[in-house]
Amino acid sequence: MRKEKKSRTSDIVCRFGGEEFIILLPGTSTEGAMRAAEKLREAITSPRIAIPAGADLSVSASFGVACYGPDFPGEVKDMEGLLKRIDEALYKAKTNGRNRVEMVQKDDNTHADKVRAY
Numbered sequence: 732m733r734k735e736k737k738s739r740t741s742d743i744v745c746r747f748g749g750e751e752f753i754i755l756l757p758g759t760s761t762e763g764a765m766r767a768a769e770k771l772r773e774a775i776t777s778p779r780i781a782i783p784a785g786a787d788l789s790v791s792a793s794f795g796v797a798c799y800g801p802d803f804p805g806e807v808k809d810m811e812g813l814l815k816r817i818d819e820a821l822y823k824a825k826t827n828g829r830n831r832v833e834m835v836q837k838d839d840n841t842h843a844d845k846v847r848a849y
């Protein structure tokens with residue numbers, strides 16, 4: 732899969748660690764980020780890969796989503812906080828069954844973490 736087919740020219744895709752990538756989506760809402768991650772997850776996981784033994788190999792992808800900027804007050808204050816929030820969401824995606832999209836946000840009323848899945 733080529734990045735040009737699945738991202739806008741303003742989006743930035745970076746490798747972050749061995750098997751992890753970060754995708755920056757400037758000017759994207761929370762819902763837009765969740766939808767983009769889900770579309771990418773589907774694009775990665777839907778093709779089956781035929782292997783010589785006659786079986787098909789399937790691939791899964793887990794996504795953690797976080798938002799940063801003036802439209803998201805109180806969520807995160809700096810890049811370190813953003814990376815921590817992304818890591819928390821990715822951990823939730825992996826512990827909740829893998830092959831899914833998760834976002835961890837602060838609840839405006841209780842200030843406790845709440846998990847959103849797509």
